[in-house]
Structure formats: structure tokens, C-alpha cells
Amino acid sequence: MENVTRLLLPDVAEALRNDPRSVVELTEELHPVDLADLCAELDDGLQLALVRALPVVDGARLLEALERQERVDLFGRLATAALDAAVDVAEAMAPDERADLFGELSEDTRTALLAKMERAESRDVQQLLAYPEDTAGALMTTNFVALSGEATCARAIEDVRRSAAEMETIYEAYAVDPHGTLLGVVSLRDLVLAKADKAIAEVMQPNVISVDVEADQEECARLIAKYDLLALPVMDRARRIVGIITVDDVVDVLQDEATEDAQKLGAVEPLEDSYFNTGFWALVKKRYKWLVILFVGGLFTGTAMKSFAGELRLVPALLLMVPLIISSGGNAGSQSASLMIRALAVGEVRPRDFARIVLRELAIGLALGVLLSVVGLGRVLLWPETRSTAFVLTVCSAIVGVVALGATVGAGLPLVLRRLGLDPAVSSTPFIASLVDVLGLVMYFELARLFLF
Amino acid sequence: MENVTRLLLPDVAEALRNDPRSVVELTEELHPVDLADLCAELDDGLQLALVRALPVVDGARLLEALERQERVDLFGRLATAALDAAVDVAEAMAPDERADLFGELSEDTRTALLAKMERAESRDVQQLLAYPEDTAGALMTTNFVALSGEATCARAIEDVRRSAAEMETIYEAYAVDPHGTLLGVVSLRDLVLAKADKAIAEVMQPNVISVDVEADQEECARLIAKYDLLALPVMDRARRIVGIITVDDVVDVLQDEATEDAQKLGAVEPLEDSYFNTGFWALVKKRYKWLVILFVGGLFTGTAMKSFAGELRLVPALLLMVPLIISSGGNAGSQSASLMIRALAVGEVRPRDFARIVLRELAIGLALGVLLSVVGLGRVLLWPETRSTAFVLTVCSAIVGVVALGATVGAGLPLVLRRLGLDPAVSSTPFIASLVDVLGLVMYFELARLFLF
Numbered sequence: 001m002e003n004v005t006r007l008l009l010p011d012v013a014e015a016l017r018n019d020p021r022s023v024v025e026l027t028e029e030l031h032p033v034d035l036a037d038l039c040a041e042l043d044d045g046l047q048l049a050l051v052r053a054l055p056v057v058d059g060a061r062l063l064e065a066l067e068r069q070e071r072v073d074l075f076g077r078l079a080t081a082a083l084d085a086a087v088d089v090a091e092a093m094a095p096d097e098r099a100d101l102f103g104e105l106s107e108d109t110r111t112a113l114l115a116k117m118e119r120a121e122s123r124d125v126q127q128l129l130a131y132p133e134d135t136a137g138a139l140m141t142t143n144f145v146a147l148s149g150e151a152t153c154a155r156a157i158e159d160v161r162r163s164a165a166e167m168e169t170i171y172e173a174y175a176v177d178p179h180g181t182l183l184g185v186v187s188l189r190d191l192v193l194a195k196a197d198k199a200i201a202e203v204m205q206p207n208v209i210s211v212d213v214e215a216d217q218e219e220c221a222r223l224i225a226k227y228d229l230l231a232l233p234v235m236d237r238a239r240r241i242v243g244i245i246t247v248d249d250v251v252d253v254l255q256d257e258a259t260e261d262a263q264k265l266g267a268v269e270p271l272e273d274s275y276f277n278t279g280f281w282a283l284v285k286k287r288y289k290w291l292v293i294l295f296v297g298g299l300f301t302g303t304a305m306k307s308f309a310g311e312l313r314l315v316p317a318l319l320l321m322v323p324l325i326i327s328s329g330g331n332a333g334s335q336s337a338s339l340m341i342r343a344l345a346v347g348e349v350r351p352r353d354f355a356r357i358v359l360r361e362l363a364i365g366l367a368l369g370v371l372l373s374v375v376g377l378g379r380v381l382l383w384p385e386t387r388s389t390a391f392v393l394t395v396c397s398a399i400v401g402v403v404a405l406g407a408t409v410g411a412g413l414p415l416v417l418r419r420l421g422l423d424p425a426v427s428s429t430p431f432i433a434s435l436v437d438v439l440g441l442v443m444y445f446e447l448a449r450l451f452l453f
Numbered sequence: 454m455e456n457v458t459r460l461l462l463p464d465v466a467e468a469l470r471n472d473p474r475s476v477v478e479l480t481e482e483l484h485p486v487d488l489a490d491l492c493a494e495l496d497d498g499l500q501l502a503l504v505r506a507l508p509v510v511d512g513a514r515l516l517e518a519l520e521r522q523e524r525v526d527l528f529g530r531l532a533t534a535a536l537d538a539a540v541d542v543a544e545a546m547a548p549d550e551r552a553d554l555f556g557e558l559s560e561d562t563r564t565a566l567l568a569k570m571e572r573a574e575s576r577d578v579q580q581l582l583a584y585p586e587d588t589a590g591a592l593m594t595t596n597f598v599a600l601s602g603e604a605t606c607a608r609a610i611e612d613v614r615r616s617a618a619e620m621e622t623i624y625e626a627y628a629v630d631p632h633g634t635l636l637g638v639v640s641l642r643d644l645v646l647a648k649a650d651k652a653i654a655e656v657m658q659p660n661v662i663s664v665d666v667e668a669d670q671e672e673c674a675r676l677i678a679k680y681d682l683l684a685l686p687v688m689d690r691a692r693r694i695v696g697i698i699t700v701d702d703v704v705d706v707l708q709d710e711a712t713e714d715a716q717k718l719g720a721v722e723p724l725e726d727s728y729f730n731t732g733f734w735a736l737v738k739k740r741y742k743w744l745v746i747l748f749v750g751g752l753f754t755g756t757a758m759k760s761f762a763g764e765l766r767l768v769p770a771l772l773l774m775v776p777l778i779i780s781s782g783g784n785a786g787s788q789s790a791s792l793m794i795r796a797l798a799v800g801e802v803r804p805r806d807f808a809r810i811v812l813r814e815l816a817i818g819l820a821l822g823v824l825l826s827v828v829g830l831g832r833v834l835l836w837p838e839t840r841s842t843a844f845v846l847t848v849c850s851a852i853v854g855v856v857a858l859g860a861t862v863g864a865g866l867p868l869v870l871r872r873l874g875l876d877p878a879v880s881s882t883p884f885i886a887s888l889v890d891v892l893g894l895v896m897y898f899e900l901a902r903l904f905l906f
Contacts (some may be wrong), residue, residue, distance in 0.1 A: 087561050228701035248681035258711030266791025272803040284820050290787040299774035323754035331883045338719025342712040348727040367737050430784045
């Protein structure tokens with residue numbers, strides 16, 4: 001929470017306890033986002049008092065600005081305490097935020113609310129909820145400015161003015177034919193600059209960048225980022241415009257995806273909420289699965305070492321380099337994986353570049369391996385028990401081999417996963433590191449067999 | 454590049470070879486971003502022919518849309534071939550993009566261009582270049598709509614109309630007093646909706662969310678994302694508005710920061726360009742430093758193992774669990790680090806939450822460690838050489854201890870780095886994993902001493 005907002009907290013709590021109505025005047029200068037920050041700090045009863053005291057539209061803005069879990073909790077309590085008030089607030093919410101909220105409510109609450117809502121709004125919620133998560137359909141809002149291609153600019157500005165209150169943005173308007181087919185896009189900038197009697201069809205841009213309703217939300221973000229759009233129209237299969245995705249939604253998507261990718265890279269299942277809003281056991285649950293998978297995978301290092309027990313007994317010094325060698329492979333693998341996962345996310349590389357990338361990473365891995373083996377050589381020569389040509393050969397070739405292996409596996413695996421339609425970020429770097437641990441260990445001991453025995 | 458654009462490539466190249474002027478008609482329907490994609494595929498000579506054939510404004514849009522390195526190369530060649538043409542294009546570019554470009558040119562080229570440019574534009578470039586990289590000042594554009602607070606809305610719309618061609622956005626305008634001090638913000642939406650004779654002062658929003666010119670670009674991104682802004686005004690110390698940051702710049706910042714963070718998490722120094730545009734040796738250079746640092750750190754695992762050589766000779770089976778135990782600590786550390794680094798990036802946690810977070814992670818680490826030690830127990834009981842109470846105690850307590858250690862170090866280190874004003878993402882997860890490797894190894898052998906000897 002911004003520090004200035006925090007100062008208001010005691011007064012707001014006091015007002016809600018004594019005379020809830022007075023909170024309206026107290027908070028009317030606050031941005032809805034700041035009010036939401038304040039609200040999150042109040043206890044459950046005062047939160048409910050706050051949303052009930054506010055005018056319906058302000059209550060809707062407050063709910064839109066709350067964090068996911070807090071919003072569901074508060075709205076659920078509002079629906080239980082006063083179903084009619086909840087219906088009013090829901091009707092005043094932005095369609096995309098409302099559909100997200102309804103998707104999280106209990107079946108019973110949702111049914112009760114939908115039955116009481118205006119028919120159009122109720123159907124809107126159900127339609128938006130039908131789109132799969134993380135698609136353009138689930139992200140879009142259905143409130144956008146549609147204009148007839150034949151209208152004049154003056155008439156269009158009048159239309160925009162009249163509908164402005166309900167719209168998320170009025171800066172992009174869409175010219176459509178009577179069937180709703182998209183003809184072109186016209187910005188408010190163009191409308192304001194054009195002569196009043198010009199037809200929309202003359203002012204609009206007919207080549208519209210748009211997405212299919214089933215497109216992935218990352219694709220929507222990529223297009224908005226690439227073309228610097230304020231809004232991206234969403235089309236059904238018949239090329240009718242069914243909604244728009246605004247740039248502020250994409251900013252949220254980008255932040256969320258970056259967080260999810262970082263968490264997956266760190267072998268954590270993505271959290272649904274912020275760190276502090278995720279409970280203790282929820283955090284444990286998000287983390288133990290990958291830890292157990294990696295642990296079970298790690299058991300194979302023990303198996304590998306056991307199968308080389310004979311060699312180890314003869315040359316115990318081999319062991320001293322084990323953690324070092326396998327972690328070098330894992331580190332090189334982490335590097336390649338993190339480069340690939342981001343390059344895939346922003347569309348710089350594609351699975352079809354597989355051969356080119358793997359060859360390049362092999363070459364980079366060999367170069368890095370040679371560099372590291374020079375450092376390793378120094379260490380081997382320092383210890384009396386490892387100071388032999390055979391040992392030097394074993395350690396240096398193992399370092400080169402393991403680093404090259406790590407680089408190719410780390411780069412290749414995310415590409416293969418994407419090709420299979422899976423999320424490349426789940427080949428989290430610890431997973432690649434563990435895989436390379438086992439492979440690297442076997443490589444090291446095999447090289448030792450070759451040179452030392 | 455989008456596939457439709459690719460189809461035009463042969464025609465564009467052909468036109469540039471035979472009759473460069475004809476390329477104007479051929480490409481006039483293309484979005485500047487798509488034209489930039491096309492341009493990047495042409496060889497150097499044709500790129501130059503393209504930018505010279507286009508009208509000056511289209512040439513400026515093309516340069517704005519090119520990738521960093523390609524832009525510098527092409528503009529540098531244009532300045533060498535025809536300084537006057539380069540001056541014209543530079544004057545038509547958006548101030549923020551132009552300053553970024555000039556910052557990358559050679560000293561000589563920059564001086565030659567600045568000497569020939571209009572005085573106002575030349576000074577604008579020099580002022581923007583004076584702001585440190587990654588600050589609001591370096592990110593902002595100096596073209597924004599400033600209105601007098603006393604003007605009427607009708608007059609303001611006229612002002613907006615007149616200056617629209619030069620402005621990056623006209624959707625947010627800023628009311629200022631005669632000294633340039635910011636009085637409030639008014640959106641084009643408000644202007645269009647308001648009665649024509651109302652004064653700006655009555656329509657504007659006086660509580661403006663703004664940043665200081667020295668603010669970090671991540672702070673700018675955070676504010677625009679949090680408050681769903683289209684533009685964020687940038688103020689100097691005297692509260693005069695000196696520029697604005699638009700949401701499309703922030704979208705780019707968010708993508709770049711996510712990529713940089715992922716690369717740092719993977720122990721790669723951030724690339725300046727895309728993966729394929731970064732040369733072989735440049736990539737090796739971005740990677741070898743961290744690999745060597747981690748390798749040298751890893752040498753201590755050997756030292757630790759050597760100092761427990763006596764114990765290892767007595768109970769060789771201790772070794773079988775070494776890679777497993779240390780990688781579990783590293784994995785738990787990676788998890789905590791990736792959670793913290795993102796939570797810090799989006800402002801969910803602050804360094805002052807240190808004690809609360811470290812205690813929480815310690816508890817989570819203990820819970821995860823107990824879970825993993827149950828799996829580890831199974832393995833210990835399967836191997837005849839490790840099936841003893843003392844061994845079980847050693848391994849299980851080591852797993853719990855190492856995982857808890859990893860979780861606390863992984864969470865704590867990024868917080869400490871941020872507190873020191875350093876970038877928390879450079880405590881890359883491989884670094885934390887390596888640190889925990891050494892600490893975990895010592896812990897394991899000390900526990901073995903306690904229980905087994």
C-alpha cells in the first residue's frame with residue numbers, strides 16, 4: 001500500500017464503526033485501487049460495512065480493484081448478507097472482472113445471483129464463463145464501442161459520448177456491418193481530428209490486428225506489446241467482433257506470466273495469490289511435489305555412485321570432484337533453459353529452430369567447458385592425490401562433456417516441450433539440473449574408467 | 454515475423470533493386486512494426502534504399518519499430534551516406550526513441566547530427582540523454598499535451614486537435630500553471646463528455662499519480678500497472694511536469710525486465726539483444742563469468758569432503774547420499790529465491806518484512822524437509838549398508854536441516870540484497886544452490902559425526 005493511503009486507515013475504520021455513511025465523504029478522493037488497499041487491511045465485518053456504505057458504482061470499482069481471493073471472500077459475504085445489494089454491485093461491474101469473480105463463487109451463490117440479475121447481464125456472465133481459462137475469450141470485456149461504417153464522424157462522436165459511461169475504453173471504436181462483422185477500427189483521436197461530415201468508412205483503418213476468441217492470452221499480450229495497441233478486438237469464427245482486450249489487462253497478464261514463469265523456473269507450482277496471501281500449507285503444497293520429484297530423481301545419483309563403487313574404492317580422490325562436476329553441468333543447463341524459456345515466451349525462437357539451437361548450444365557448451373576445465377585443472381594440480389595425467393584427463397574431459405551436455409539438454413528440453421504443446425517453463429531449471437546431475441555423474445565415471453583403469 | 458508479412462518480402466526486395474520509389478505504394482498498408490520485420494530480413498544495401506525511399510515520417514516510424522541493434526546499424530549507415538536525410542528522419546522521430554538511438558551512436562556521428570538539427574530538437578536529445586539509464590527520465594517522452602487550467606473544454610479540444618500530430622498520446626492532457634507546475638490531469642474522455650464552456654480546472658482530476666524524474670523504471674511500470682494508467686507524468690524537483698511515460702513503453706519494460714530476471718535467475722548476464730541476434734562469443738561472455746564463480750564456489754565442496762575424509766573411509770555409504778542431500782537444499786533454495794525475487798519485483802514484499810519472511814520460510818522448510826525425509830527414509834532402509842538407526846537419524850536430520858537452510862537462505866539473500874540497494878535477481882538461484890551445497894555438505898557430515906561416531 002502507498003504510504004499516504006495508510007494514514008487514512010484509522011479514520012476509515014473509526015467511521016465504519018460509528019457512522020458507515022460518513023465513509024463515503026472520507027474516501028471520495030481516493031483512487032479505487034488505494035481504497036482496495038485500505039479495504040484489504042480491515043477486518044471482515046468492516047469490509048462488509050464499507051462495500052454496503054458506498055454507492056453501488058463505487059462498490060463495483062472497489063471489488064474490481066481487490067485481489068482475487070479478497071474479492072471472492074468479500075463478495076461472497078455480501079451475497080450472504082444482502083443478495084439484492086450483491087446483485088446491484090455485480091451489475092455495475094466491468095463484464096470481464098465480473099465473469100472472473102463469478103467463476104470463483106460457489107455454485108449455489110452463483111446460481112442465486114444469476115437468477116436475480118438482469119437477463120442480459122446474466123447471459124453475459126454465462127457466455128464469458130464458457131471460454132476456457134487463459135484464452136482471449138476469458139480475458140476480454142464485452143463492453144466496446146461499435147459504430148456503423150456509414151455514420152459520419154460527428155454522429156459517431158455523439159454515439160461514443162452517449163455510451164461512454166459503460167465502456168472500459170472509448171479510445172478505440174469498431175466499425176461493423178449489420179451482422180456484427182468487423183470492418184475497421186477508428187480511434188477517438190481520428191474521430192476528433194476528422195471533418196465532422198466524413199463517413200467512418202473513410203476514416204477507419206481497415207487492416208485490423210485482431211485475435212480469435214480461442215487464442216492464448218500470451219498471444220494477445222504479444223500482439224498488444226508488438227503493435228503498441230490500446231485495445232485488441234476479439235473475433236468469433238464468423239469474423240464478428242465479440243469483445244475487446246484492453247492494454248491494462250495485458251499489463252496484468254504480463255506481470256502474472258512473468259511471476260508464473262519465474263516460479264516454475266524455481267520449481268514452484270504458480271501461486272494463485274500473492275506470497276503473503278497464500279497460506280502456510282498452500283505454500284507447502286505448491287512446493288513439495290517438485291521437491292519430491294527432484295528428490296526421487298536425485299536417488300539415481302546414489303545408484304550411479306553405487307555402481308561405480310569398485311572404482312571409487314581404488315581411487316577415492318575421484319569423489320572429491322563429484323559435486324563440482326555435476327553442479328557445473330546443472331548450472332550450464334540452467335543458463336540455457338532460462339534463455340530458451342524467455343526466448344520462447346516473447347516469440348524470438350520457435351520449436352522448428354531446434355537443430356540450429358542445439359548445435360549452437362553444443363558449441364557454446366564446449367567453449368564454456370574448456371574455459372572451466374582450465375580452472376578445474378588448477379585445482380587438480382594443487383591436490384597431491386589427484387596430480388596425475390590420467391586424473392587431469394578424466395577431470396578436464398568430464399567438465400567439458402558435462403557442461404556441453406548441460407547446455408544442449410537445457411536448451412533442447414524446453415523446445416521439445418513446446419513442440420509437444422506443453423509449457424516449456426515447467427522443465428524448471430532445477431529439473432534440468434537434476435537430470436544433468438545423473439547423466440553427468442555417469443559420464444564422469446565412464447571417463448574415469450577409460451583413463452584411470 | 455507474422456506469416457502474411459513474409460509473403461511481401463520478395464516483392465519489396467525486387468522493387469528496391471529496380472525502382473526504390475515504387476516501394477512506397479507497395480508497403481503503404483503495412484503497419485510500421487511489420488515493415489520493420491521486413492526490413493530486418495533485407496541486406497544492408499536494400500535496408501538503406503528502403504529508408505531513403507520512404508517519406509521522412511514513415512522512415513522515422515520504421516526506425517522506431519526496429520530492434521535496437523538493427524536500428525543503430527541502419528541509422529549509422531544512413532548518417533554516413535546522407536547526413537541531411539538522417540537529420541530529417543531524426544527530427545521526425547518520437548523524442549524518447551530518438552534519445553535512445555542517439556545514446557548508441559558513435560560520438561562523431563552524434564555530434565555531427567546534433568550540430569545540423571533544429572536547436573530545440575538537439576537540446577531535447579541532450580537533455581534526455583543526461584538522465585541515467587533505467588530511470589523515468591530516460592524512459593519518458595517530452596511530447597505531451599499541456600493545457601492551461603483556465604481554458605474551457607472546447608478550447609482545450611481545439612488545442613489538442615492542433616498539436617495531435619506530434620503527440621504520442623492525446624488521451625491524457627495535463628493542466629499546468631504558467632510555471633509548468635502540474636495542477637491536474639484531464640482525459641480526452643472527460644473533455645469529450647464535459648460541457649463545452651466548463652473550465653479545465655472543474656473537469657480535471659487534481660490528485661495526479663506521478664513519478665519523480667529519477668524514479669526507477671520498475672517503479673513506473675508498477676504504478677502504471679497498479680492504477681491502469683495510459684500515461685504517467687514525470688516531474689522534476691520543482692513539481693514541474695517534464696515528460697510522460699506511456700503504457701506501451703511500460704509493456705516493453707515489463708517484457709524486458711521479465712526476460713532479464715529469468716536470465717539472471719538462470720545465472721546468465723542479461724543479453725542486450727534477442728537470442729539469435731547475440732553472437733556466439735557474446736553469449737559465451739554473458740555466461741562464463743557466473744559459471745566460473747559457481748565453479749570456484751563449488752571447489753569448496755571438495756574441500757569440505759576432504760576434511761571429512763576420515764569419516765568417509767570408515768562409513769563409505771555416507772557418500773551415496775551426498776548429491777541427493779545437497780541438491781535438495783539447493784532446490785528448496787531455488788524455490789524460495791524465485792518466490793522472493795518476483796514478490797519484490799511486483800512490490801508484494803519489502804526488505805522490512807525480513808524477519809517475518811525468514812521465520813515463515815524456516816517453518817515451511819522444516820515442513821518440506823520432514824516430508825522429504827520420509828521419502829529418504831524409504832531409500833535408506835532399502836540399502837543394506839545404510840540400514841541402521843544411526844544412519845537413519847543422520848540422513849533424516851540432514852535432509853530436514855538442509856531443506857530448512859535452503860529455504861531460509863534462498864528467501865533471505867534476495868531481501869538483503871534489495872536492502873543494500875543491489876538487484877535481488879543477481880542472487881541467481883544457481884548461486885544460492887551452490888552456497889547451500891557447501892553449507893549443506895558441512896551440516897550433513899557434522900550430523901554424521903554426531904550420530905555415527
